[in-house]
Amino acid sequence: MRTMSDNSVYYNEKIETKIHDYVYRYMSFNRLVEMIAKKRLFIPQVKTWDDVYELFLAKTTIEKCYACVSYIDSVDSFYGQCWSFEAESDALWRIYSPDKTGVRIKCKLENVAYALMIEENHVDYSTV
Numbered sequence: 551m552r553t554m555s556d557n558s559v560y561y562n563e564k565i566e567t568k569i570h571d572y573v574y575r576y577m578s579f580n581r582l583v584e585m586i587a588k589k590r591l592f593i594p595q596v597k598t599w600d601d602v603y604e605l606f607l608a609k610t611t612i613e614k615c616y617a618c619v620s621y622i623d624s625v626d627s628f629y630g631q632c633w634s635f636e637a638e639s640d641a642l643w644r645i646y647s648p649d650k651t652g653v654r655i656k657c658k659l660e661n662v663a664y665a666l667m668i669e670e671n672h673v674d675y676s677t678v
Contacts, residue, residue, distance in 0.1 A: 569660045573633040576646035576654050591665055596628040633662065 577585075585592055634642060637656075646652050 568635065569663070571635060571659055572637075572656050573635055573659045573662060574637060574654050574656055575631065575633050576639070576642045576652055578647065579651050579653050582653050582655065591631070593629045593631055595626065596630050597625050633659075
């Protein structure tokens with residue numbers, strides 16, 4: 551367990567060992583400007599992502615203990631961002647900067663976690 555600013559956060563052991571490591575996020579330059587101007591993280595609904603594999607779980611019915619479970623009805627509640635421990639990734643540059651105007655930001659994982667825990671007015675959970 552780790553405590554940050556009186557908020558308890560639980561990490562699995564793999565993340566706990568990397569909490570002080572840097573993570574990287576690739577995005578369009580326009581998204582960076584918007585993030586700085588609004589002083590907010592932008593966290594879109596996962597269903598708006600282009601990657602057809604991102605909603606695999608939501609589109610799957612899981613049979614467990616003679617009951618079927620589907621997440622498709624709650625897909626509107628899934629939000630996310632992509633961060634990487636890899637400092638350089640040709641694939642991520644191609645995905646997030648196809649017009650070659652993207653940027654990569656660097657941040658400590660613990661700072662990203664903290665930003666997600668502070669007041670809601672610092673995070674834009676957006677549907678667009």
